[in-house]
Amino acid sequence: MSFRLIILGPPGVGKGTQANIIKDTYNIPHLSTGEILRNEIEIKSDIGMIAKNYIDDGLLVPDNILLKIIENNISGANSSNGYILDGFPRTLQQVKDLNDLINKLDHTIDIVVSLTADEDELTKRLIKRSEESGRSDDTADIISKRQKVYWKQTAPIISSYKKTGILKEVNGLGTIQEISKRIIGAIK
Numbered sequence: 001m002s003f004r005l006i007i008l009g010p011p012g013v014g015k016g017t018q019a020n021i022i023k024d025t026y027n028i029p030h031l032s033t034g035e036i037l038r039n040e041i042e043i044k045s046d047i048g049m050i051a052k053n054y055i056d057d058g059l060l061v062p063d064n065i066l067l068k069i070i071e072n073n074i075s076g077a078n079s080s081n082g083y084i085l086d087g088f089p090r091t092l093q094q095v096k097d098l099n100d101l102i103n104k105l106d107h108t109i110d111i112v113v114s115l116t117a118d119e120d121e122l123t124k125r126l127i128k129r130s131e132e133s134g135r136s137d138d139t140a141d142i143i144s145k146r147q148k149v150y151w152k153q154t155a156p157i158i159s160s161y162k163k164t165g166i167l168k169e170v171n172g173l174g175t176i177q178e179i180s181k182r183i184i185g186a187i188k
């Protein structure tokens with residue numbers, strides 16, 4: 001049986017942390033568009049060179065680049081059992097692009113998990129992570145800008161998924177284990 005999940009929420013809410021746990025529970029790949037873009041930057045690819053300017057500034061990378069990345073990653077054999085999308089979609093245009101793509105591939109998204117936490121907690125987590133992450137976007141200014149970009153450009157997709165009936169809102173406060181349990185409970 002295949003299983004496809006989207007995990008969304010503001011920067012620092014624990015998308016990556018939780019996707020890493022859930023991927024083992026369901027034996028499906030974790031596709032983080034942030035990680036994929038950081039790898040592209042690392043290898044200095046054309047996509048990486050474009051993405052770097054946006055990421056370093058806390059802005060979203062253009063939708064057409066993300067569509068290419070997602071298409072490459074979800075149509076391959078590795079994803080035949082399903083996948084977890086972490087950090088995609090992030091705009092209403094990306095929701096539309098994903099819908100068109102999954103229709104073409106005959107995939108269905110089973111559940112969208114929206115993780116929530118207050119901005120103070122998110123900032124605290126990201127400032128702490130900045131001490132060791134080496135992420136170019138983990139600076140106080142850019143952390144704050146990423147939160148604003150989330151509320152302006154990404155949060156509207158929550159109401160769009162609410163209408164489809166597959167959205168589950170999950171409290172992202174507590175220990176990592178408590179939150180994993182909540183997500184797995186929401187999936188069942």
Ligand code: AP5
Pocket residue numbers: 009010011012013014015016017018033034035037054055058059060061062066086087088089090094125126128129137146172173174175176179
């Ligand atoms: P991306 O890499 O997706 O970053 P983000 O959304 O800003 O989120 P983070 O990865 O910082 O946080 P997270 O929710 O994964 O939390 P984590 O588990 O790490 O995107 C980066 C950039 O790439 C974007 O700004 C954009 O430029 C570009 N991009 C990516 N996708 C794009 C798209 N679709 N369209 C356009 N542009 C795109 O946890 C955070 C910290 O908290 C960690 O240190 C963790 O250990 C800790 N932590 C986790 N859970 C807990 C807990 N329960 N209690 C305490 N600490 C915790």
Ligand code: MG
Pocket residue numbers: 015016017032034
């Ligand atoms: Mg992440």
